[in-house]
Amino acid sequence: MKAAVVVFPGSNCDRDLAVAFEQAGFDVSMVWHKDSALPEGIDIVGVPGGFSYGDYLRCGAIAAQSPICKAVIEHADRGGYAIGVCNGFQILTETGVLPGALLRNAGLKYICRTVDLKVATSDSVFTQGYGAGDVIGVPIAHHDGNYFADADTVKALQDQDRVAFTYEENPNGSVADIAGILSENRRVLGMMPHPERAADQGHGGTDGAAVFRALAGMVTAA
Amino acid sequence: MKARVHVMLKNGVLDPQGEAVRHALGALGFDKVEGVRQGKVIDLDLAEGATEADVTAMCEKLLANTVIESYSIEMA
Numbered sequence: 001m002k003a004a005v006v007v008f009p010g011s012n013c014d015r016d017l018a019v020a021f022e023q024a025g026f027d028v029s030m031v032w033h034k035d036s037a038l039p040e041g042i043d044i045v046g047v048p049g050g051f052s053y054g055d056y057l058r059c060g061a062i063a064a065q066s067p068i069c070k071a072v073i074e075h076a077d078r079g080g081y082a083i084g085v086c087n088g089f090q091i092l093t094e095t096g097v098l099p100g101a102l103l104r105n106a107g108l109k110y111i112c113r114t115v116d117l118k119v120a121t122s123d124s125v126f127t128q129g130y131g132a133g134d135v136i137g138v139p140i141a142h143h144d145g146n147y148f149a150d151a152d153t154v155k156a157l158q159d160q161d162r163v164a165f166t167y168e169e170n171p172n173g174s175v176a177d178i179a180g181i182l183s184e185n186r187r188v189l190g191m192m193p194h195p196e197r198a199a200d201q202g203h204g205g206t207d208g209a210a211v212f213r214a215l216a217g218m219v220t221a222a
Numbered sequence: 223m224k225a226r227v228h229v230m231l232k233n234g235v236l237d238p239q240g241e242a243v244r245h246a247l248g249a250l251g252f253d254k255v256e257g258v259r260q261g262k263v264i265d266l267d268l269a270e271g272a273t274e275a276d277v278t279a280m281c282e283k284l285l286a287n288t289v290i291e292s293y294s295i296e297m298a
Contacts, residue, residue: 173238
């Protein structure tokens with residue numbers, strides 16, 4: 001099982017994400033933003049959190065235009081698996097791989113704390129390790145995590161069971177309390193909370209580890 | 223030649239920064255402000271021959287996220 005983690009200038013959760021993949025049994029390659037191709041035979045791509053390109057213009061906007069992101073888009077278009085966390089979620093929305101956008105938090109403040117998330121669907125490789133309705137504690141750390149999409153898009157996400165996680169107490173103004181969503185083929189997950197920061201006893205909680213454990217053996221190269 | 227691009231959050235998209243500015247203006251006694259929307263201005267220095275269509279393409283691809291933002295272009 002092979003995973004690739006993309007590294008942008010300003011990524012700061014890339015190594016955490018790599019460790020979470022490794023603990024689940026993946027061989028992990030780190031891929032630099034200037035690379036124009038993913039390594040051969042990659043089963044899943046991780047787009048990590050951080051502040052790629054200093055969040056200039058809009059969070060994730062510059063990263064979305066980088067050479068490696070073209071390869072990530074092609075990977076997703078082929079039906080490949082990908083997970084984008086925090087800035088990685090912002091980047092995946094900027095590329096159009098996932099719908100919607102992340103706005104400035106409604107309270108204008110950067111928020112860094114563990115929040116309760118409800119698993120809204122267990123029908124995906126990412127969330128099958130949970131039961132629908134489970135509540136898990138996962139950290140958030142963002143200034144621009146206020147998920148926005150127009151009413152039709154939100155309805156489609158809900159009707160197609162593509163909302164992966166919701167906030168129990170909405171911290172940032174996200175529409176419909178949405179914390180994470182799935183692509184139409186359910187193979188790409190974007191979420192603002194950090195499961196990779198709740199994947200080891202040393203983190204103070206391991207509620208996020210099931211995301212990575214569930215992926216092991218389930219994802220295959222596309 | 224130059225172009226100026228204005229990027230604004232679309233109507234209906236919450237602008238928390240604009241709201242904060244509105245509150246601050248109210249606190250300063252400017253009680254006739256009914257709404258504030260905050261956006262971005264991007265000035266481009268362009269080579270001869272660049273067209274408004276080029277700038278439109280730039281807006282669509284990078285300068286604005288049309289999911290949440292609208293833009294307008296002034297060529298000068």
